[in-house]
Amino acid sequence: MGHLLEVKNLKTEFKTDGHIVQAVDGVSYYVDEGEIVCFVGESGSGKSVTQMSGLQLIPTPPGRIVSGEVLYKGIDLLKLKPESEELRAIRGGEIGFIFQEPMTSLNPVLTIGEQIMEAVMLHLKLNRQQARQRAIEMIKKVGIPDAEVRINDYPHQFSGGMRQRIMIAMALSVEPKLLIADEATTALDVTTQAQILEMLRDIVKSTRTALIIVTHNLGVVARYAERIYVMYAGTVVESGKAEDVFKRPRHPYTVGLLNAIPRLDDPKERKLVPIKGLPPNLMNKPDQCPFLPRCTFSTEKCHQLPAPELRDVGNGQRSACYVDIEANREKANGQIEVEYKTSAEERKIKEDPILKVNQLKVYFPVTRGWLQRQIAEIKAVDNVSFQLREGETLGLVGESGCGKTTVARSILRLYDITEGDIYFRGQNIAKLPKRKLGNLRRNMSMIFQDPFSSLNPRQRVGDIVGEPLIVHKLVNNRKEYEEKVDHLLEMVGLDPHLKHRVPHEFSGGQRQRIGIARALASDPSLIVCDEAISALDVSIQAQIINLLEDLREQLNLSYLFIAHDLSVVRHISDRVAVMYLGRIVEMADWKTLYENPKHPYTQALLSAVPIPDPEIEKKRERIIVKGEVPSPLNRPKGCSFHNRCPMATKACYEIDPDLKEVEPGHSVACLNL
Amino acid sequence: MTQYIVQRVIQTLVVILILSVICFFLMHLLPGDPALSLLGEEPTQEEIERVRAELGLDRPVIVQYFSWLADAVRGDLGTSIKYREDVTSLILHRLTPTLHIGVVSFVISVVLGVAAGVIASIRRGGWLDSLITISANLGMAVPNFWLGILGIYFFSLYLGWLPVQGYVSPAEDFWESTKRIIMPCLVLGCSSMAGLARQTRSSMLEVIRQDYIRTAKAKGLKRKVVLYKHALKNAVIPVITLCGLMLPNIIGGSVIIEQVYNINGIGRLMLTAVFDRDIIVVQGCLIMISITVALANLLVDISYGYFNPRIRYR
Numbered sequence A: 001m002g003h004l005l006e007v008k009n010l011k012t013e014f015k016t017d018g019h020i021v022q023a024v025d026g027v028s029y030y031v032d033e034g035e036i037v038c039f040v041g042e043s044g045s046g047k048s049v050t051q052m053s054g055l056q057l058i059p060t061p062p063g064r065i066v067s068g069e070v071l072y073k074g075i076d077l078l079k080l081k082p083e084s085e086e087l088r089a090i091r092g093g094e095i096g097f098i099f100q101e102p103m104t105s106l107n108p109v110l111t112i113g114e115q116i117m118e119a120v121m122l123h124l125k126l127n128r129q130q131a132r133q134r135a136i137e138m139i140k141k142v143g144i145p146d147a148e149v150r151i152n153d154y155p156h157q158f159s160g161g162m163r164q165r166i167m168i169a170m171a172l173s174v175e176p177k178l179l180i181a182d183e184a185t186t187a188l189d190v191t192t193q194a195q196i197l198e199m200l201r202d203i204v205k206s207t208r209t210a211l212i213i214v215t216h217n218l219g220v221v222a223r224y225a226e227r228i229y230v231m232y233a234g235t236v237v238e239s240g241k242a243e244d245v246f247k248r249p250r251h252p253y254t255v256g257l258l259n260a261i262p263r264l265d266d267p268k269e270r271k272l273v274p275i276k277g278l279p280p281n282l283m284n285k286p287d288q289c290p291f292l293p294r295c296t297f298s299t300e301k302c303h304q305l306p307a308p309e310l311r312d313v314g315n316g317q318r319s320a321c322y323v324d325i326e327a328n329r330e331k332a333n334g335q336i337e338v339e340y341k342t343s344a345e346e347r348k349i350k351e352d353p354i355l356k357v358n359q360l361k362v363y364f365p366v367t368r369g370w371l372q373r374q375i376a377e378i379k380a381v382d383n384v385s386f387q388l389r390e391g392e393t394l395g396l397v398g399e400s401g402c403g404k405t406t407v408a409r410s411i412l413r414l415y416d417i418t419e420g421d422i423y424f425r426g427q428n429i430a431k432l433p434k435r436k437l438g439n440l441r442r443n444m445s446m447i448f449q450d451p452f453s454s455l456n457p458r459q460r461v462g463d464i465v466g467e468p469l470i471v472h473k474l475v476n477n478r479k480e481y482e483e484k485v486d487h488l489l490e491m492v493g494l495d496p497h498l499k500h501r502v503p504h505e506f507s508g509g510q511r512q513r514i515g516i517a518r519a520l521a522s523d524p525s526l527i528v529c530d531e532a533i534s535a536l537d538v539s540i541q542a543q544i545i546n547l548l549e550d551l552r553e554q555l556n557l558s559y560l561f562i563a564h565d566l567s568v569v570r571h572i573s574d575r576v577a578v579m580y581l582g583r584i585v586e587m588a589d590w591k592t593l594y595e596n597p598k599h600p601y602t603q604a605l606l607s608a609v610p611i612p613d614p615e616i617e618k619k620r621e622r623i624i625v626k627g628e629v630p631s632p633l634n635r636p637k638g639c640s641f642h643n644r645c646p647m648a649t650k651a652c653y654e655i656d657p658d659l660k661e662v663e664p665g666h667s668v669a670c671l672n673l
Numbered sequence B: 001m002t003q004y005i006v007q008r009v010i011q012t013l014v015v016i017l018i019l020s021v022i023c024f025f026l027m028h029l030l031p032g033d034p035a036l037s038l039l040g041e042e043p044t045q046e047e048i049e050r051v052r053a054e055l056g057l058d059r060p061v062i063v064q065y066f067s068w069l070a071d072a073v074r075g076d077l078g079t080s081i082k083y084r085e086d087v088t089s090l091i092l093h094r095l096t097p098t099l100h101i102g103v104v105s106f107v108i109s110v111v112l113g114v115a116a117g118v119i120a121s122i123r124r125g126g127w128l129d130s131l132i133t134i135s136a137n138l139g140m141a142v143p144n145f146w147l148g149i150l151g152i153y154f155f156s157l158y159l160g161w162l163p164v165q166g167y168v169s170p171a172e173d174f175w176e177s178t179k180r181i182i183m184p185c186l187v188l189g190c191s192s193m194a195g196l197a198r199q200t201r202s203s204m205l206e207v208i209r210q211d212y213i214r215t216a217k218a219k220g221l222k223r224k225v226v227l228y229k230h231a232l233k234n235a236v237i238p239v240i241t242l243c244g245l246m247l248p249n250i251i252g253g254s255v256i257i258e259q260v261y262n263i264n265g266i267g268r269l270m271l272t273a274v275f276d277r278d279i280i281v282v283q284g285c286l287i288m289i290s291i292t293v294a295l296a297n298l299l300v301d302i303s304y305g306y307f308n309p310r311i312r313y314r
Helices: A047-054 A087-088 A113-125 A128-141 A160-172 A190-207 A218-224 A242-247 A252-260 A301-304 A325-332 A404-412 A434-442 A461-471 A478-491 A498-499 A508-520 A538-555 A566-572 A590-595 A600-608 A614-619 B002-029 B036-039 B047-056 B061-074 B087-122 B128-143 B143-160 B174-208 B211-218 B223-262 B265-274 B279-307
Strands: A005-016 A020-031 A036-040 A063-072 A095-098 A178-182 A210-215 A227-232 A237-240 A352-370 A373-389 A393-398 A419-424 A444-447 A526-530 A558-563 A575-580 A581-590 A660-663 A666-668
Touching: A020 A047, A020 A063, A020 A237, A020 A590, A036 A047, A036 A352, A036 B128, A047 A063, A047 A178, A047 A210, A047 A227, A063 A526, A113 A128, A113 A160, A128 A160, A160 A190, A178 A538, A178 A666, A190 A210, A190 A218, A190 A600, A218 A242, A218 A614, A227 A242, A227 A301, A237 A252, A242 A614, A252 A538, A301 A600, A352 A404, A352 B128, A373 A404, A373 A558, A373 A581, A393 A404, A393 A566, A404 A526, A404 A558, A434 A444, A444 A508, A461 A478, A461 A498, A478 A498, A478 A508, A478 A575, A508 A538, A508 B223, A558 A566, A575 A590, A575 A600, A575 A666, A581 A590, A581 A600, B002 B061, B002 B279, B087 B174, B087 B223, B087 B265, B087 B279, B128 B174, B143 B174, B143 B223, B174 B223, B211 B223, B223 B265, B223 B279
Parallel strands: A036 A210, A036 A227, A095 A178, A178 A210, A393 A558, A393 A575, A444 A526, A526 A558
Antiparallel strands: A005 A020, A005 A063, A227 A237, A352 A373, A352 A419, A575 A581, A581 A666, A660 A666
């Protein structure tokens, strides 16, 4: 018997500005019934386009499927017309799709019930009444309470996680044989991601539906995949069973990916090994191994021969590489040439705090009507206190909406502070008048999340980086200015000759370097990194983390490092604070926090982060917290976490716990300790 | 939804009140004393005083405003200085042709404009798209009085298909009435239609690129269902806003169109009243037009809520 879906030599191109981008270049794969297969790769590797090409969902023009076969139960889908009855019956009926952006993937003007029902009526040939029943059943199944009522609601009345559940309900409502989840959980918080993926797996396993997960998150792959396809530059470079690929990666790119990511179970002082260089341009590719310019294993042979084909390397594993990685196993596993970064003990962390935040409260008024009457307050930050010592890095973690960015912005006085004190080098800056903030902002700066929108697209890079020098009058003449800008660019690893270019000529990673150079320009002693690496690809992320660590050592910087990725925070931070609904619920040095977390939320959060190793993942005990983060507008009475907490007692419904020190340097806000 | 409508209605009432203040005081800022224009050449001082007292012009402006407002609420907009006739009945009489032409013109431009926009967006890049886009650009650029005159020359004088000018009530003779208003309606709605076509086209193209359209396609829905159920319902939201902005154009344009086609509507009434310094009539017309526009905008707002659930549930 053949495979459920088998794709042979698929090629898809996009035409842009007269150039042809070979987005998918000869991809072959298969999926069997009831199997979970993962496609992993960085942005632009063609993993999503591959999936959409099969169902002819790519926009044509500019897209064009050049060649290949997509055999679903033996029928070649590419031979069917995109609007034909037969293809539409398979697309949506037999093969369901869940897309990346839950916030925009549902139609805002139709009720969710209508959106589920129309698929059911079309494919299962049910009448409206039956379809409605089916929709309610599915909404219940994906864990949305009050299904009978909520079926009449519109997408904007649901949170991101809920919308993704609705997408899943929609895709599964027609009993498909194959489900494709295209970065379905990327935009979600870790605990929500864990909930959704667990649910998906349980459903597909009980119905023997095949599942393709497309992701860039190696942890997710390790936790759920049975087989893996690693994609790079529009081609599959490695494939095989999940355990094999993780244990014995046979392609230098897979090796590189695995060494580039920080892991929850890493030795702390391991320096990440970034993949050097940038992903290739997919326009007019030369016939050569696409990974060659970034490869550390390459030989003479690689330069002379055309791009390698996938070949069997034993045990069903396939790799598109001429080099025998197995012979270099120690190097591949990162066991030789391991670099260690300067440990916290060796860095000079002074005892004096550079920053001391005392009972910080930041409330935003909620107004209504045309008289702007205040009807409520959003307590975005509620009683947050912490210290940051000079030279130290404090990680601030929490899920979206927990107030971590508000803390960051308030410290720079970008938001008005409702109550509380912020001491910077002993001076209380919370009440400092606006005109006196200039000097303060010279000494603290910020690196922003989005390297694309945080740089002015009309300004030249040199001017972006040099602006703080002029604002704070740090240079005396043009020559000094130019020299300083050059120096800054060199410091972050950019060629100073590029300073006359504008941001769009740079890649994401390079732009983040520009953002860092700008933050460094005024020679600050404290830098607030607000999700500074979240928008970057894995291989680039490692470059930026290493850069931040090097700079910290060179310039003796203190970082307030805000992120939702717990592995990254663990890697870079000396101490870590966990926020939930505007408060710090646990704070300790990194080791204590990660090895001995006391707060149930911290425990759940850590358990939700997948470790990129299938063997460890199989053995791990998982705590899946139920529910979602409540809105700060109606914070639950008592402990804010009580409605999701597995350990909640009666007292938790009544008493709001304070942050208490349970052992030296380890504070927890929980009643059950 | 009910709360939303109540809010809109209250807002509209406030807007009308503010408009009444503006209408009233605007007329008082105009140079020239209505008593003078009424009395003709070289009146004596006593005569002026007498007429001013008769018209109530000797009282303080605030008092004048409130007494005018109190009367207006009761439906009494005063007596025309020139015609010595009740302004309310004068206006109501003249309002019929203007409203008739305005409403028909509005409906035609919305239907044709949106349809043209949708067709252009579906046939993007084809000859039909180019034709619609070019016509729409022309339609926006051409002044309507010129188009009106050109229309009369071509359809009435050259082809002889339509009557040259005038207005007949549809109650009297529906066919004749339609023949007479069809050209003024098209001319009046021309720029609005062009604007709507362009807005609909770009809005559709924007919506078609959205993720939820991809979702709809991935569900295996027919192209027609994707376009009309999923895309169009989203694409019309900005179009409705434009419809609201278009209304004053249609009312304002009627002043010119009525002149070109010799129709005794409110536009013409107002124009002659301005020349005659018949303040009472101008005030009445202004307030009447303002109320019409405000009410029409209310309708647009309510339909906006109907099409956009995100507004409804705020």
